[in-house]
Amino acid sequence: MEGTKTLKFFVTVVCMVAVAGAIPIGDLLDLASQHSDKLHSLSTLLTHELDTHFPPIGHKIMPRPSMCHTATLQGPTDKIQALQFPEHDLLSLVRSLLQSWADPLLVLSANANTLPHPAQSTIASKVQELRDNSNSLGHGLDILSGKMGPASQILSISPYDGNADLGEDNISKLLNFQFLLSCFRRDSHKIDSFLKVLRCRAAKMQPNMC
Numbered sequence: 001m002e003g004t005k006t007l008k009f010f011v012t013v014v015c016m017v018a019v020a021g022a023i024p025i026g027d028l029l030d031l032a033s034q035h036s037d038k039l040h041s042l043s044t045l046l047t048h049e050l051d052t053h054f055p056p057i058g059h060k061i062m063p064r065p066s067m068c069h070t071a072t073l074q075g076p077t078d079k080i081q082a083l084q085f086p087e088h089d090l091l092s093l094v095r096s097l098l099q100s101w102a103d104p105l106l107v108l109s110a111n112a113n114t115l116p117h118p119a120q121s122t123i124a125s126k127v128q129e130l131r132d133n134s135n136s137l138g139h140g141l142d143i144l145s146g147k148m149g150p151a152s153q154i155l156s157i158s159p160y161d162g163n164a165d166l167g168e169d170n171i172s173k174l175l176n177f178q179f180l181l182s183c184f185r186r187d188s189h190k191i192d193s194f195l196k197v198l199r200c201r202a203a204k205m206q207p208n209m210c
Contacts, residue, residue: 028144029199032137036195039133040188046126047185050178053117062175068183070100070158075190082197083207088151094194095141097187098134100158104180105131107164111177116170130184 065071075093076082082090109131112124145152166180167173200210 025144025147026199026202028140028147029195029202032140032144033192033195033199035133035137035140036188036192039130039137040185040192042126042130042133043181043185043188046123046130047178047181049119049123049126050117050174050181052119054174054178062182063179065183065186067179068186069104069160069162070097070183070187073097073100073156073158076194079193079197079210080207082194083201083210086151087198087201088148090194090198091141091145091148091152092154092156094191094198095138095145095152096156096158097191098138098141099155100160101134101184101187104160104162104184105134107160107162107166108177108180108184110164111166111173114173115177116173 073093073096076085076090105127109124109127112120112127114120115123117123162176162180166176197210
């Protein structure tokens with residue numbers, strides 16, 4: 001809960017001050033990258049929590065990352081490419097990735113309450129925290145894009161076309177829940193990495209220092 005309160009405070013302060021143009025873009029990127037790091041850390045923690053009670057067969061039949069609904073959103077594949085990518089396009093990609101997860105995170109939240117896992121209540125609480133963190137970061141990035149120009153405000157949202165019900169039997173529900181969460185963890189890593197590259201470039205650091 002403390003992390004959620006911190007993010008809400010971050011958004012409130014940014015909303016009040018950034019409108020007046022008092023916060024430099026570099027400082028906004030520094031705040032955003034700090035919170036994207038928390039988002040990725042939380043998704044990683046949740047993935048590990050699920051692994052403690054995941055059937056061995058699940059890892060064998062888990063869908064490939066290429067089946068994640070955001071796989072069609074093309075962007076840099078490594079840091080070198082990210083350092084050369086136009087800054088407004090990179091921020092646009094970050095916002096597109098994050099907003100593409102609005103519905104899937106809602107699906108995870110709805111199914112967490114009935115997840116067949118010993119730590120079900122803890123997982124449900126953390127998934128809600130994940131949603132709150134994602135929403136707060138999204139509001140912060142909206143403000144940031146307003147300062148970086150129209151090109152950074154263009155969105156290419158990849159819709160989620162999966163079922164709201166992740167499965168009727170326990171193995172299916174666990175498998176689909178884990179897969180969806182693993183996709184988010186993968187994308188949260190991209191979001192965090194790209195924001196750190198943007199922060200580095202705003203500070204005009206040498207590429208080898210990024």
